[in-house]
Amino acid sequence: MLPGTEPNNYEWRLSAITLSSGADSVQLGGYFNIYNQQTSRSKNLSERTFIFTDRALYRPGQIIYFKGIMLESSNGGRSNNVLKARSTTVTLNDANGQKVASIQLTTNEFGSFSGKFNAPEGLLGGQMRISNESGSAGFSVEEYKRPKFYVEFDTLKGSYALSEQVKVKGFAKAYAGNNIDGAAVKYRVVRQARFPYYWCFYRFGMPSSPSKEITSGIATTKVDGSFDIEFNAMPDKSIDPKALPVFTYTVYADITDINGETRSGNVGVQAGYTSLQIETNIAEDSKPEELKNVNIRTENLNGIFTPAQVKVSVSRLEFPGFLRKRLWETPDQFAMTEAAFKVAFPNDEYKEESNYLNWKKGKLLHEASFTTTANGNVSIPESTWYQNGWYVIEISTKDAQGHDILEKKYTHVWAPGKKEANQKDILAYTDKSSYEPGQEAELWLATAVDNPYLLRTSTQPYAVTNPIRLKITEEDRGGLAYAWMYVYNNRVYRTEKTANVPWSNKQLQVEWAT
Template sequence: MVVFGLLFVVSSAVFLLLGIKHYQPSIHSSQQVAVTKALPTTPISQAPVVSGAGRYRESDITIYGDGKGGINGTGGVVNMSALEDPSIYLYSYKLAGTFDVDVYEASITQLMEFLVVNEKGNQINPRPDIKGLKLVTSFKQAVNNPDYSYNNLKVDLPIKDRGIWFVNFRYGNTNIGAYIIRSNVGVLAKEGDDQLIFWAQDFKTGRSAPGGKITTYRVRDSRVKLSSAGFSTEGIAETNLSASADIALYQNGDNISLIPLNLRYLNTEYNYRPFQENTLLTRYFIFTDRPIYKPGGTVYFKTVLRNDDDARLSVPQGTASVKVTVSYNQGDSWKTETVMQKNFSISSEGTINGEFVLPQNAKTGTYELTVKYPSGTQENNGYGYWYGDYSTNYLSFDVQNYTKPEFFLTASANQTDILAGDTVRINVTGTYFSGQPLIGHKIKYAVYSSDFYAYDYYYGYNHYETVLSDNYRYGYWNGKKVNESTVELDNRGVANITIKTAANTEGKPQVYTIEVASDGPDTPAFSRKNVLVRSGEFDILRKDYRQHAKTGENYTLPLVIIPVLSNFSIKGTELTANIQRKSWTYNYNPDTKVYSSSKQEEVLPEQKLTTDSNGGATLSFVPRTNGSYDIKISGRDTRGNIVSKTFYIYSSDDNYYYSDTGGMSELIVTADKKQYDPTDAAELTISSKVSNRDV
């Protein structure tokens, strides 16, 4: 444990460490080792990083069938560390077929052209000129996911440890691709007092990366250079803060890093811009009396407003404008119509409230109520949209010609967490709006099964189990239909559905979704219940976080099995380990100036393991060749159910970068007190489980 102290004076300013997460199509970042940030922090809505040399893998490219034999999808930009497995994850659904995958070497200029957007944030050049790229290799990639269930497919790529590439997936006449930036240097961007502060870190050493240059750009309409600065010996660079700064580009030799600043999404018209000059912000809390109304109904609303001057809150004075709009399709264009616009006086408590009546012929759809306080510079952020920081200044509500339901359906289960092969009983209750039972009514039901993500790590498993219910009990899981039929409600308005669950042939846990609906022309009623079906009487977990191995040296993977919903005896369980290596050779002929590459796959000898009295077992092997290794561990429970987990490691030799912190990547910050007054001195202690690194 490495510990050091930091003393500073508390002010009313708030200094935030930004966690960056992107959705496709987007500039896609990952955790600790991504080239957009170097500290092992946990971005909002992402799981903690589990390896000093790995990243929390999300879908890098999304492709789905359009139901007509074609495909749609999204790509973007994938930031990748030189330390991690050179692969991307392809997320697909409703798609079965074979893609032609082309991998090109690209340049900074081509990447920058890809990022140029118009005033609404839509790309001007969404497809690169393939003729200007250098083809590295082409190969086939099969996808077999014909239904709506979710599937993340790992695709290994023949790319070097540093550089820029473009990966293109071809299916018929449709092309979907993404740029990949791989670097050994990560850069963290933070906002100072009207400054952008950048810190560069070498992923191999964990130390600050001196030298190199950072350049900020505006990419609206065209690429415009805004500022540049060199990095100090401490790996720090500072530039002027500008709301027009969309991205920053780090360059030091062949290390290139792309840092998303105010450009976080592509082609979504999403316009939150976190890096702005320090100006007066207005924060809003807006609410209406109901979420849905009928045409001709009265909408009551209220808003609480506060001015925020760097965390100094005050009550605004004067008036605020309220505007209500509805947007709808008209032919091939999108129209926005103003329903109401009016100024309201702000009370001494900093609130406004009012009401308005919807026209009897009001259009149905989603309406937007926007509140605007004229606080100057925050009215326009360069893209023509109102900026409200973390507090939005608008609220949506629906207008529909709805009818109150004549009756309700409720589905409940006698168990919501069971083992494969168990039987679950679904109780369906029908009730009239008056409270009387719905007798003799026919109800149709359908049962769907979809894969459920199972946690891989022993440490943290208890927390995973604690929050498990929120991960599977709610929401629509799609999946394959396994059964459908109808039942009739008895004289109590009740029907029972018995479902026999089946073991998954791949040893994966499943979510069974049971949907019930009224069968007939009545006012529709619907209910859904999700049940988690565990793959077997035990689960297989890994006891370390190491996702890197060194080629030619012995690699060990400590495993443990734990009972699941049973008294399963963990001692003496036989496990089978199947290991497959996937790698690419990458060559360039300087005489012919031709790139060549080939994919290699190798199946290593199968290993048998037996758990000890604590349920532990250790897999050991020597990776002889650089590449990605898929390690599938499987076993059977007393019912004959297959339980399986696949773990991934990446092996490299001394010619490549190698890092292994065993998952000890987090920083811990503790304060000497829980609460401070302005001008108090606060002492912070920063602890790291990894020694010999900079923070």
């Protein structure tokens, strides 16, 4: 813990920290904010007002109904009480911040007040505000007309191939139920690229593909209010197909009826070098029990579920040992051979060996083939993750055209009680994602080196054990925050962890009754 000049009185900001051991020292520059729990929970009182309006948009001259609730907060915002019989001045300000009107109100026994203003007429429209001494609410005042019709597009259910003609069907429909025929349609189609499979390009960086308008034109709505837009799904040929780009063709349509009213709509069409994509929810950091059931779905590029025969394989990656990362970019030409480099610098990486994406696959631990389902539920034996470390999950299939599709997910699995060397420089692990008062939290800390000298900060003092056991109390609502840092071979490693303790006792319970 950082010492203070007085008990529970720390400097709020440090510009540098120097760590020393014997004749060795390192200075960490930057700014460090020190959180003092005692000070943060001071008894200083503050007032807040929450103001609500009945609508977000008004026409000039309409009545603006508002309501406010006044609170007095203390103990760092953890204690709140309504302010009864409190007099307050509520002011209406226009779009230029000028006072338009004000009213004097007094809160009732529930700390609330209510009133009304007339939206100003003859002034510049825009964002206006209602405020008092400790709160405000914004709203818009505009001259507007209610729309008489809207634009929508047919749901896209098919798969589309690159370099082929695509037809998109849309409709102009009146809110009264009739069709809008004979209306002018101006449209344009804009192409953008995305790259869902990062492992295809991470070595060289994400390719660049700026958005481009590929076509535009005019059309007219038919008797049934429909209109058709056709375009060629041209790919960006400057992108290597091996990067597996997916192109989004956004169709924008502006429709003007015979009365001069204009409404707009848009729809996106997806196309790529493959017609199928694999979606999965596997996170980068996992616990063994979280991977017993994972979600794997196959969809066409427009997000519609498409069943497919897939194969899933799980392998553990071979850990090369804990190495210092380069402080500079990897050179394209090496002055030393790898063998000579390892002799001179045994603790440093030679060619990005510390990046798990470059590690070799180890033994195959699990393999299964199945047909995907709409819910995507897939079971993997928990025994697959019997060791801590990095794993790669490979999911492969073929689309209707016979193209191979491969998705790779890398996940770091960690559980307490295992003997393997830690493959991350430092990590913190909690047994649950959320806690309630009365429960006990377990917080584990693991480092890549044995027994480093840890600098720690926290919102609550704790006994230095592993695991750290914390008795959660009502005072902990809002969450507990912890951070650790250590220095090894002149490199700084840090992590932080939050124990979530929600304000579940403040949740409103709404019930319908007859």
